[in-house]
Amino acid sequence: MTELISKVPEGPLELKWSKHKADIKVVSPANKRKMEIIVIGTGLGGASAAASLGELGYNVKVFCISDSPRRAHSIAAQGGINAAKNYQNDNDSIYRLFYDTIKGGDYRSREANVYRLAEVSNNIIDQCVAQGVPFARDYGGLLDNRSFGGAQVSRTFYARGQTGQQLLLGAYAALNRAVANGKVKSYPRHEMLDLVIINGEAKGIIARNLTNGKIERFGAHAVVLASGGYGNTYFLSTNAMNSNGSAAWQCYKKGAFFANPCFAQIHPTCIPIHGDQQSKLTLMSESLRNDGRIWVPKKLEDAKKLQEGKIKGSQIPEEDRDYYLERRYPAFGNLVPRDVASRAAKERCDAGYGVNNTGKAVFLDFKDAIKRLGKDVVDARYGNLFDMYKEITDVDPHDEPMMIYPAIHYTMGGLWVDYNLMTTIPGLYAIGEANFSDHGGNRLGASALMQGLADGYFILPYTIGDYLASKFKEPKTDTNAPEFEAAEKAVEEKIDRLMSIKGKKTVDAFHKELGHIMWEYVGMARNEAGLKKAIELIQNLKKEFWSNVYVAGETGVFNQELEKALRVADFLEIGELMARDALNRNESCGGHFREEMQTEEGETKRDDVNYMYVAAWEYKGDDKQPELHKEPLKFEFAHVATRNYKD
Numbered sequence: 001m002t003e004l005i006s007k008v009p010e011g012p013l014e015l016k017w018s019k020h021k022a023d024i025k026v027v028s029p030a031n032k033r034k035m036e037i038i039v040i041g042t043g044l045g046g047a048s049a050a051a052s053l054g055e056l057g058y059n060v061k062v063f064c065i066s067d068s069p070r071r072a073h074s075i076a077a078q079g080g081i082n083a084a085k086n087y088q089n090d091n092d093s094i095y096r097l098f099y100d101t102i103k104g105g106d107y108r109s110r111e112a113n114v115y116r117l118a119e120v121s122n123n124i125i126d127q128c129v130a131q132g133v134p135f136a137r138d139y140g141g142l143l144d145n146r147s148f149g150g151a152q153v154s155r156t157f158y159a160r161g162q163t164g165q166q167l168l169l170g171a172y173a174a175l176n177r178a179v180a181n182g183k184v185k186s187y188p189r190h191e192m193l194d195l196v197i198i199n200g201e202a203k204g205i206i207a208r209n210l211t212n213g214k215i216e217r218f219g220a221h222a223v224v225l226a227s228g229g230y231g232n233t234y235f236l237s238t239n240a241m242n243s244n245g246s247a248a249w250q251c252y253k254k255g256a257f258f259a260n261p262c263f264a265q266i267h268p269t270c271i272p273i274h275g276d277q278q279s280k281l282t283l284m285s286e287s288l289r290n291d292g293r294i295w296v297p298k299k300l301e302d303a304k305k306l307q308e309g310k311i312k313g314s315q316i317p318e319e320d321r322d323y324y325l326e327r328r329y330p331a332f333g334n335l336v337p338r339d340v341a342s343r344a345a346k347e348r349c350d351a352g353y354g355v356n357n358t359g360k361a362v363f364l365d366f367k368d369a370i371k372r373l374g375k376d377v378v379d380a381r382y383g384n385l386f387d388m389y390k391e392i393t394d395v396d397p398h399d400e401p402m403m404i405y406p407a408i409h410y411t412m413g414g415l416w417v418d419y420n421l422m423t424t425i426p427g428l429y430a431i432g433e434a435n436f437s438d439h440g441g442n443r444l445g446a447s448a449l450m451q452g453l454a455d456g457y458f459i460l461p462y463t464i465g466d467y468l469a470s471k472f473k474e475p476k477t478d479t480n481a482p483e484f485e486a487a488e489k490a491v492e493e494k495i496d497r498l499m500s501i502k503g504k505k506t507v508d509a510f511h512k513e514l515g516h517i518m519w520e521y522v523g524m525a526r527n528e529a530g531l532k533k534a535i536e537l538i539q540n541l542k543k544e545f546w547s548n549v550y551v552a553g554e555t556g557v558f559n560q561e562l563e564k565a566l567r568v569a570d571f572l573e574i575g576e577l578m579a580r581d582a583l584n585r586n587e588s589c590g591g592h593f594r595e596e597m598q599t600e601e602g603e604t605k606r607d608d609v610n611y612m613y614v615a616a617w618e619y620k621g622d623d624k625q626p627e628l629h630k631e632p633l634k635f636e637f638a639h640v641a642t643r644n645y646k647d
């Protein structure tokens with residue numbers, strides 16, 4: 001049985017990373033030149049890793065699905081990136097960022113990793129500024145900050161509502177420099193379809209060239225997975241349409257453990273669903289909660305009139321508004337963490353106070369902010385988000401409050417990694433949203449960009465050397481090896497099987513049905529009976545998929561239906577593992593809310609005695625149950641307590 005060894009170094013928390021860096025091996029420049037690394041993904045995680053590894057002298061091959069590396073999903077990130085610079089002089093520190101992140105994740109993440117994340121956060125800002133990322137600045141020219149959920153300080157650096165785009169342009173420029181230097185070769189429109197393992201170590205991938213349908217082999221001394229999260233298992237989410245969990249799933253099936261799959265984040269401020277034909281949800285950034293106030297009517301009769309379209313939000317007088325987050329959580333108000341804000345919105349809507357025709361929306365109101373700051377200041381902070389909202393809903397948020405509702409946004413779970421970011425397969429690393437590492441049961445806003453860039457710029461480039469230091473004598477991986485032959489054959493057979501079904505139901509129809517099951521039973525509130533039902537329904541849907549799906553087009557050509565079908569086949573399996581993990585975790589923590597485990601006030605109730613562990617699942621075969629491994633979580637430095645955002 002594979003043992004979970006986290007490789008967290010001994011010693012005081014604040015010295016662990018420095019000590020580790022001093023202890024691990026390095027590869028000499030002459031030997032780096034002989035070695036090859038594959039990086040899957042060009043989001044903030046992948047682009048920063050590939051650029052850094054190329055700059056160090058390794059030979060890197062970087063892959064992405066989109067036509068250009070800079071169109072990775074990271075480009076959609078809006079609100080900002082955290083760092084403990086304490087520019088506001090509001091008593092921020094590395095320890096405070098660490099503590100907020102551990103607490104925000106409801107004490108279900110690894111202490112040492114989170115401290116390291118906070119520690120390198122400041123380097124990220126320096127690196128990005130040096131690359132020319134145009135962060136917002138204050139009147140004196142210093143970098144400006146705003147607040148995000150789960151924090152009482154302002155530590156979020158931003159570039160209007162386009163922070164991800166600007167950060168990715170910085171990383172993309174760094175990547176292109178390495179491409180121009182001949183150290184990185186970029187493979188856009190190439191989708192990894194399997195991991196190749198030789199003698200127990202990750203040695204390459206099988207990829208499909210999406211423009212011509214050809215199956216190709218690529219070898220390396222190590223493989224880095226930066227393929228993003230699996231939020232699209234729910235069909236409707238804020239993620240980019242191409243985001244998927246397949247690369248991580250292929251690695252899981254080859255022996256990498258999948259950790260905490262049930263930890264999915266539901267974001268409180270998304271534009272509500274408006275119809276059956278919708279295939280995408282739009283996020284309204286959390287940054288809006290800095291100045292926007294969330295409310296529903298106090299009176300049910302006002303809510304009813306809103307639902308019937310007889311009145312507008314602006315017509316409800318101040319004294320009849322219930323600013324329920326400010327009422328329930330006075331210490332943090334509208335800036336409570338996402339899981340808390342989402343559940344509170346659901347609670348109000350379930351009680352009948354929803355403000356749109358479906359009853360599933362609450363208001364996010366800028367009336368007071370515009371009065372206090374003026375329209376120009378509000379526009380300077382959120383202009384593009386206001387424009388986006390108006391374009392989608394035809395309502396101007398300067399005049400009427402926005403309507404928002406929670407939606408799937410991010411996945412905290414992912415491939416299990418040790419302190420070096422290596423999975424349970426030697427030579428296979430996972431970074432960014434693809435790993436499980438730093439966010440526990442709930443990620444704080446503006447911390448995903450921080451983690452992706454921390455992993456890619458400042459952690460992996462050091463830790464991968466420790467593994468590669470013993471490999472430099474190995475020749476280049478031979479892609480004619482039988483292991484490549486077998487993996488390629490298995491991929492081709494899977495594709496042929498899918499194409500030959502020629503059933504009656506579209507790929508999208510299956511995905512949508514899976515999404516309904518997931519949202520209903522593995523969504524914002526979960527319970528034992530519902531989770532058991534979800535597992536059964538998903539298993540049946542999977543059977544139907546493999547006997548009745550219709551995949552249009554041909555195999556050896558450009559075929560987006562086939563691309564989707566391969567991903568949906570995996571989503572069906574990921575969904576089942578998520579439900580299984582949620583069923584096993586009979587406690588509520590962070591975004592994982594088991595209805596059986598709540599306080600009298602409807603807050604999450606953790607069970608630290610039985611569930612203070614990372615649940616890491618091992619694949620045992622298609623028709624066998626996965627095996628659960630537990631990595632116990634020890635808190636030596638953070639005081640473990642019930643989360644409190646009230647006082």
Ligand SMILES: Cc1cc2nc3c(=O)[nH]c(=O)nc-3n(C[C@H](O)[C@H](O)[C@H](O)COP(=O)(O)OP(=O)(O)OC[C@H]3O[C@@H](n4cnc5c(N)ncnc54)[C@H](O)[C@@H]3O)c2cc1C
Pocket residue numbers: 040041042043044045046063064065066069071072073074075076077078079080081163164190191192193226227228229238239240243244246247283409410431432433434445446447448449450452
């Ligand atoms: C609308 C929105 C706004 C957000 N705003 C913020 C914010 O303000 N602050 C914050 O901290 N976080 C934010 N997030 C979260 C954050 O954007 C993501 O968690 C982060 O960008 C993920 O980066 P990544 O590099 O791990 O993966 P991604 O950016 O998802 O990139 C994945 C890469 O992998 C490639 N890929 C995937 N599968 C394969 C395969 N099989 N073969 C080859 N390539 C593959 C893709 O093409 C892509 O290049 C936001 C998320 C959304 C949806």
